[in-house]
Amino acid sequence: MRTDLNLIRDWIAAGSRVLDLGCGDGTLLESLARDKQVRGYGLEIDPLQIERCVARGVSVLEQNLDRGLGNFADASFDTVVMTQALQTLRYPHHAVEEMLRVGKQCIITFPNFGHWQARLQLAFGGRMPVSKRLPYEWYDTPNIHFCTFRDFEVLCRENGWHILRRQVVSATWPGRLLKDWMPNLFGETAIYHLARSADLSLD
Amino acid sequence: MSNPNSPLDSATGKAVTAEPGSVGIVVPQRARFSEPLALACGRTLEDYELVYETYGALNASKSNAILICHALSGNHHAAGYHSESDRRPGWWDHYIGPGKPIDTDRFFVVSLNNLGGCDGSTGPASADPRTGKPWGPDFPSLRVRDWVNSQARLADLLGIGQWAAVIGGSLGGMQVMRWALMYPHRLRHAVVIASAMKLTAQNIAFNETARQAITSDPDFCDGRYLEQGTLPRKGLALARMIGHITYLSDDVMGQKFGRELRRGDFHKGDEVEFQIQSYLRYQGENFSGRFDPNTYILMTKALDYFDLARDFGDDPVAAFRNAQCRFLVVSFTTDWRFAPERSRELVDALVHANVPVSYAEIESDMGHDAFLLPNARYERLFASYMKGVAD
Numbered sequence: 001m002r003t004d005l006n007l008i009r010d011w012i013a014a015g016s017r018v019l020d021l022g023c024g025d026g027t028l029l030e031s032l033a034r035d036k037q038v039r040g041y042g043l044e045i046d047p048l049q050i051e052r053c054v055a056r057g058v059s060v061l062e063q064n065l066d067r068g069l070g071n072f073a074d075a076s077f078d079t080v081v082m083t084q085a086l087q088t089l090r091y092p093h094h095a096v097e098e099m100l101r102v103g104k105q106c107i108i109t110f111p112n113f114g115h116w117q118a119r120l121q122l123a124f125g126g127r128m129p130v131s132k133r134l135p136y137e138w139y140d141t142p143n144i145h146f147c148t149f150r151d152f153e154v155l156c157r158e159n160g161w162h163i164l165r166r167q168v169v170s171a172t173w174p175g176r177l178l179k180d181w182m183p184n185l186f187g188e189t190a191i192y193h194l195a196r197s198a199d200l201s202l203d
Numbered sequence: 204m205s206n207p208n209s210p211l212d213s214a215t216g217k218a219v220t221a222e223p224g225s226v227g228i229v230v231p232q233r234a235r236f237s238e239p240l241a242l243a244c245g246r247t248l249e250d251y252e253l254v255y256e257t258y259g260a261l262n263a264s265k266s267n268a269i270l271i272c273h274a275l276s277g278n279h280h281a282a283g284y285h286s287e288s289d290r291r292p293g294w295w296d297h298y299i300g301p302g303k304p305i306d307t308d309r310f311f312v313v314s315l316n317n318l319g320g321c322d323g324s325t326g327p328a329s330a331d332p333r334t335g336k337p338w339g340p341d342f343p344s345l346r347v348r349d350w351v352n353s354q355a356r357l358a359d360l361l362g363i364g365q366w367a368a369v370i371g372g373s374l375g376g377m378q379v380m381r382w383a384l385m386y387p388h389r390l391r392h393a394v395v396i397a398s399a400m401k402l403t404a405q406n407i408a409f410n411e412t413a414r415q416a417i418t419s420d421p422d423f424c425d426g427r428y429l430e431q432g433t434l435p436r437k438g439l440a441l442a443r444m445i446g447h448i449t450y451l452s453d454d455v456m457g458q459k460f461g462r463e464l465r466r467g468d469f470h471k472g473d474e475v476e477f478q479i480q481s482y483l484r485y486q487g488e489n490f491s492g493r494f495d496p497n498t499y500i501l502m503t504k505a506l507d508y509f510d511l512a513r514d515f516g517d518d519p520v521a522a523f524r525n526a527q528c529r530f531l532v533v534s535f536t537t538d539w540r541f542a543p544e545r546s547r548e549l550v551d552a553l554v555h556a557n558v559p560v561s562y563a564e565i566e567s568d569m570g571h572d573a574f575l576l577p578n579a580r581y582e583r584l585f586a587s588y589m590k591g592v593a594d
Binding site for chain 2: 017039041047050051052053054055056057058059060061062063071072073076
């Protein structure tokens, strides 16, 4: 399982109710159901991924995130998760707002566009960054709203969303060593745990 | 809800038993039930028969049984052929058979003709035991729940305590939902395809127009046409034509027929006939030769009256809190008779009730008929889900 998914799994309480936005092949929900008795649903639009979810017994609903979460009631889930999909959405800020309405808390991961390799490519190559993790050209990328960790934290502050915790991941050298020192330069992916109010304790 | 004889259907009459993926020759069976069945309308059927087919083998633990619920004009003959010379297979042959989504190498599949039908089960064309004459319009009106009760008795007879899955499209999907509420412990999976928790006003309007077409035919004779030796063929054909228009999408009608002429020439000033006219007439005439008009009326009324949540304070979430099974819900993009919105309402209710459900909206230009027809994505999704049912 992806590193970020492993970390997320640790952050989700056993027996809770989870909504996974852009759930992919259902790996996270399947492991949560198996190991932590978590009940939940995934939302996905890719037919192939939907089949994979269905084949492994994960409850998946075909739903486009850009159409919002209007069909889900307030606070109807303990945790709403979105991994590596924020940057593909038309209105990422509305999506987070909706996640915090539907879920008591939410967990969001996204790739860091402030990563040093991206900065180098743009600064010295003069071209939009393309990497192994983000292999798309500017014209065919599904990632239409890139941000850095710092950008995201500004958005959180402006909207009054509380960051309960943050974990920065980097799979490659030198990021593995330096990510905690300068996360916005060396972190590849960040996992944010958010809540609408700071009252929510992490126990 | 579609015509198994429709030229749009998947099947082509090839010969038959050796065909890979076919269940081959099947022989319908008949069961008699003499324990009275209390009906939703307040009346009781003292005695009735159900005709059914089975495909595949029941395993030792009797845990692999699947019930197929048919739609408006369907019957027990869902898969395979009745004889070597049979030109067309059963109405859902594309999805039932060895290696197909409802895999008869894994499952024991039961498909019956519903009570009130006209393909062998007791219905309006059967003899009323009190008079010896056909029931005709005196046959009790039936609701979806009556079908579910009679299907549960068939399960008892076959020794099936719990279905691995109950599966149906359209009106069949309504039976599946009712199963999940009436006998929550008797099914593990519910597959609801191109269906709705209740019909819209527009949908009821189409059904009423179809019924009026039948009842206003002078040969209808207040429903006693069998006693009178007549048959309201024109009315039934018209009813079917109306239905057919609504089962197809504008797009598929355009692609398949366009404005092509079957006969005549605009330049010569002839009377012309469009291809679509001839197609609809063929559908209507074909149907009126094989279907009982009173059954058509009975089935469309059951559709109209169905309202999943009526007994639960009109709250589908409260209704589905009774469900114990997992759901698969499928809709098709161009189906405007049972639109994807209706399926999404169903899915929302299931989610609010905390019932496990998967939902897919399949791209298709075939309208409501899509649930019967070949479609690569639908087949793969259905097969993936059914593998989970088997495990």
